[in-house]
Amino acid sequence: DAKTTQPPSMDCAEGRAANLPCNHSTISGNEYVYWYRQIHSQGPQYIIHGLKNNETNEMASLIITEDRKSSTLILPHATLRDTAVYYCIVSYNHRGGATNKLIFGTGTLLAVQP
Amino acid sequence: KAGVTQTPRYLIKTRGQQVTLSCSPISGHRSVSWYQQTPGQGLQFLFEYFSETQRNKGNFPGRFSGRQFSNSRSEMNVSTLELGDSALYLCASSLQVASAGHNEQFFGPGTRLTVL
Numbered sequence: 001d002a003k004t005t006q007p008p009s010m011d012c013a014e015g016r017a018a019n020l021p022c023n024h025s026t027i028s029g030n031e032y033v034y035w036y037r038q039i040h041s042q043g044p045q046y047i048i049h050g051l052k053n054n055e056t057n058e059m060a061s062l063i064i065t066e067d068r069k070s071s072t073l074i075l076p077h078a079t080l081r082d083t084a085v086y087y088c089i090v091s092y093n094h095r096g097g098a099t100n101k102l103i104f105g106t107g108t109l110l111a112v113q114p
Numbered sequence: 115k116a117g118v119t120q121t122p123r124y125l126i127k128t129r130g131q132q133v134t135l136s137c138s139p140i141s142g143h144r145s146v147s148w149y150q151q152t153p154g155q156g157l158q159f160l161f162e163y164f165s166e167t168q169r170n171k172g173n174f175p176g177r178f179s180g181r182q183f184s185n186s187r188s189e190m191n192v193s194t195l196e197l198g199d200s201a202l203y204l205c206a207s208s209l210q211v212a213s214a215g216h217n218e219q220f221f222g223p224g225t226r227l228t229v230l
Binding site (some may be wrong): 032042091102105107 | 149156158172204218222223224
């Protein structure tokens with residue numbers, strides 16, 4: 001079973017920041033938080049990942065709470081093309097011993113409105 | 115660099131038949147994972163291969179099998195097809211099994227299998 005809980009859907013106005021929450025209260029110390037998104041009829045696309053610290057890349061920012069029990073994905077200026085299902089995934093990742101297995105939950109359908 | 119390719123993109127089979135799906139990972143990637151996506155169950159992990167060895171397997175019946183070749187290309191096979199096997203089958207490739215700090219997976223467009 002997925003170790004994350006996300007709201008099933010959210011709306012966001014185009015040009016505004018989209019803040020997508022995720023709860024992962026049972027996360028272990030060596031587990032990373034990954035975010036992927038899936039645009040309709042395409043394969044999932046990696047967005048960002050983090051362990052403890054906040055992370056930012058060209059697509060988004062990831063804010064992880066100090067106790068690591070929840071996180072927020074931020075799309076700073078949402079566009080219509082950001083409409084997709086966003087998956088928050090907790091994945092074990094340790095050098096030499098992990099697998100690439102991802103356990104997807106139901107995700108959040110983000111609808112960006114014009 | 116070319117992305118993950120999957121063939122065929124669409125497939126129609128009848129119950130009882132078997133099917134083989136193919137996945138070519140990104141050049142240099144050695145890990146390939148397979149997922150099944152259905153409206154009812156969402157995205158579910160099938161199996162993962164690295165260096166021709168199955169490293170992990172999801173909770174699917176033995177009718178689902180896979181393999182990986184020396185060039186990292188992978189195939190999955192479903193025997194004795196059932197109506198419930200209708201799904202989008204996705205393949206993902208990654209540079210290696212695990213790398214502390216970053217383990218991005220690249221997904222292909224999927225193969226849409228319809229079982230009649």
